[in-house]
Amino acid sequence: MIIHFCKASRALTVGHLGVLMGKQGEVLDKGFVIRNLRVCKPEQVTAVEFTCAPDIANSLEKLLPRLASWGADKNSVQVVRLEKL
DSSP, X not given: OEEEEEOTTSOOOTTSEXXXXXXXXXXXXXXXXXXXXXXXXXXXXXXXXXXXXOTTOSSGGGHHHHGGGGTOOSSXXXXXXXXXX
């Protein structure tokens, strides 16, 4: 299982195939399925979700500066759970 963060307005559907994105235009891995997703404020992202994320953040304090690179913003972020097929 891998957690990915993206902007809250990004259209995602549970059950659809997911592609794990790194920097814009960089595909880290394919062959994931979207198991669930939720929209929350950045400070509501849990420590467990961070541990399941690729090496993009290792503390809540590091989330905010990284939001722009994920296409998210400081008001809301979409937390997406991807699982390998």
